Amino acid sequence: MNDAVNEFSKSRIGGIIVLVLRAIGVALGLFLMAVSIPLFFLPIPLGIPLFILAALLLAASSRTAHGVVTGFLKRFPPVWNRVKRMFGEKD
Numbered sequence: 001m002n003d004a005v006n007e008f009s010k011s012r013i014g015g016i017i018v019l020v021l022r023a024i025g026v027a028l029g030l031f032l033m034a035v036s037i038p039l040f041f042l043p044i045p046l047g048i049p050l051f052i053l054a055a056l057l058l059a060a061s062s063r064t065a066h067g068v069v070t071g072f073l074k075r076f077p078p079v080w081n082r083v084k085r086m087f088g089e090k091d
Contacts, residue, residue, distance in 0.1 A: 025061030029054045 032054035040047030058065035073080045 022061045025057055026065075029058035029061060029065070032057065 032050055036047045036050035036054060038047070039050060055065070055069055059069040060066070073083055
């Protein structure tokens with residue numbers, strides 16, 4: 001997960017920058033999830049795409065969220081295979 005970022009974080013300044021960027025990603029992801037829940041009940045379906053975007057942002061920023069999202073997707077093999085293909089992984 002995030003191999004390019006891990007290479008950048010080997011220096012002291014790079015580590016601080018990576019930590020700040022991950023904290024911003026987690027905060028933004030949680031904020032978008034909180035906003036998406038009330039939007040879910042509107043007649044225009046804005047909550048579902050916003051929730052998916054927030055989950056992806058959290059999964060990219062947090063190892064715990066990454067494990068939760070991948071664990072959820074692995075329960076549904078057709079969806080998991082499609083997601084793997086989207087990110088360039090072969091079966």
